[in-house]
Amino acid sequence: MRNLECSERKIEFDYKGGKGIFIRQGRGKATLKIKYRGAYGMGEKYDAVNQKGKKVINEVNEKFCFQGDKTYCPVPFFWTDSGVGVYVDTCYTSTFDFREEEIIIETPLDCKMVLFTGKPKEIVSSYMKIFGEATLPPEWAFGVWISANRWDNEELALTQIERLKAYDFPATVMVLEAWSDEATFYKWNPGKWNHPKEMIDRIHDAGLKLVLWQIPVYKKMGQEEADNEQNRLDEEEALKHHLCLYEENGEPYRIPEGNWFAGSLLPDFTNPRTYQSWFAKRQDLMDMGVDGFKTDGGEHIHSEHVKFHDGSNGREGKNKFARDYTSAYKKFVGKDKVVFSRAGFSGQHTISIQWAGDQQSRPEEMKSVLKAGLSAAVSGILFWGFDIAGFAGPLPSMDLYRRATQFACFCPIMQWHSEPDGGQFKDLMAGSSGENERSPWNIAKAYNCPEFIDEMRYWHKLREELRPYIYATAKKCVKENTPMMRPLFYQFPEDENGLNCEDEYMFGEDYLVAPFI
Incomplete structure (x- = not known):
């Protein structure tokens, strides 16, 4: 070196x-x-x-x-x-x-x-x-993850436990995206989640861990959204104590129009006071028994003139913000919990599990995901996964879902997930009408093929059988700084047949x- x-x-x-x-x-x-x-x-x-x-x-x-x-x-x-x-x-x-x-x-x-x-x-x-050493996820992270954005209330979440049992499918992690008030992202929506602590206990009793969705913004509420007092108080606090990012001209930085969460402020995680304030408001979630966070977003720096508390600027912050954000969550959750992240940068192996982000349910997207997983692996990212058969657009065909499930069974993280019913960005791309869920049983229902459930059960149970091997491999990978997914040109560099495989x-x-x- x-x-x-x-x-x-x-x-x-x-x-x-x-x-x-x-x-x-x-x-x-x-x-x-x-x-x-x-x-x-x-x-x-x-x-x-x-x-x-x-x-x-x-x-x-x-x-x-x-x-x-x-x-x-x-x-x-x-x-x-x-x-x-x-x-x-x-x-x-x-x-x-x-x-x-x-x-x-x-x-x-x-x-x-x-x-x-x-x-x-x-x-x-x-x-x-x-x-430094890669962060080893807990053993339970190597089972099957289940997720759907449409699970936006307590009843739907608990129904998944019943369905797993009824269909005899093993799983170890439930991810809830649409759980919050959609304003603070640390308070439960009181009209839909009435007994969150009791619900979390029931999820745990069923052998599942719970991961909640996060986004790093002080959200600007839309004109069609109801005023939220806590959201307003959070923004006032951020501006008063400089907890958010600022432009060089002294104005607070807001995500520009045309981007996700436009108009929102961004927390400055290089400021210790921001860290203290941000996570004090999320401590109740940990006290309830939440097992980790899905740290979505992180790609929000669109100006070179942003100023950070630690002296860095927007030119370096475009890449650095994702690492600051996920590092802060890793510090907060501590051991035996997970940070499940989309964005990242160099050294990300010390922080989080990565997932491949947003893809449509199309074969060419799954081919791109395979390339992404292998390139991430040989970039030092050990723990990675993707949404089986893609999460967006019309439902995948049974054949695509089958092949993607088989692929995911032999990835560090195996997860199915779906966007909201009708599509996340309806104006850009409509999703499936009706129930958009990418669960095996909903795919079987959509194509009127009940035997498909039996076929998918095989791969879920195979994953569970592989879990001891996967966890043992994960521990060895951390110790030896080697990826779990090893392209042939990495594993067998002397074999020229693997060069472009x-x-x-x-x-x-x-x-x-x-x-x-």
Whole structure:
């Protein structure tokens, strides 16, 4: 491992198959002269696992479905089949141009680059060690997760326990998204959730853990929404005590129009007072027995002129905010709980479980998800999952649901989830009319095929049988800094047949997985 400071001078070093790295004037441009056939990493990449021939802009983006070359969780780190890897130690947006026999990296002038040599396992492990040990999820996180946005009241939530029992499906985690007042995101909706503590106890008694949805905003209420006094008080407190982010001109930063949660303020998690205030209001949830949080969003910095309490600005904050946000939740929940995150950045393996975000229920989306999972894995993200068969748009076909379930059975996290009935963004893309839930029994009902439930039960029970193996593998992966999903070019670097194989992987040491999607 070598550290390089960006400057005007030429810096030479020896590594397998290469000649040197050149730093030029300007923003900071490093040219790596190298013969290589594959460049891997760069975070959760939906367009390809091998990034050779592509120009990658490494920044956090919120993209609803069909992510393409955008990503929620970028990582400024790559490695090549020729035995060299590079990590750019900056939160600023950096650009990586993977050309035929050179790789051009554009960075801020004051950043550091860390170079690695060796085999894939050695390079990825060395990168991970910069940040520390990966966070090991509790054993229960490796069972089946069940989720649907339409579960927006206590009765519907408890009905899922009855359905799991009636259909004889194992599960270990229930995720509730539409649980809050939709104003503070720490208070239950009193008209729909009358006895939350008793409900949580019943969920636990059924052998399930409970994860609640979160979003990092002081929400601006819409014109069609009722006034919420606590929401107003929270915003007043944030402005009075500078708990939120500000622009350089002294005005509070609000999410621009055209973006998710437009007009809302953002908490500044680099301010200790913000942390104290934010999580004091969520302590009641922990006291009730909540087992973790689904930290959605985090891709909300759309201005270079944002100022953070710790002195950072919007140019670095675009990537840094996601890490600040999820790190704060990890600190809050402590051990034996989970943070389940969409957005992230470098070092994310020390913080949270990642999921692949928003996809439509279409085969091409599942192919992109597979690429995202494998690229995330070789970027040091050990624990990852996706919404089985996609969560948005019309219901998936039985065939797509079948194939996606089989794929998910051999992923670190296995979860089914769905957007609200009718679609999350109805004006952009309508969902299925009627019940939009992606549960196995609702898919069977929609296609009038009751035997489909029996077929899906097999894969859920297989997952439960695999759980001891998966957890043992997870512990070993944390100890050895190795991913659970291991592409063939990572696991068998001497085998040239695996160089561009983007649809197969080893799941731990024992299972070769080839999802047929």
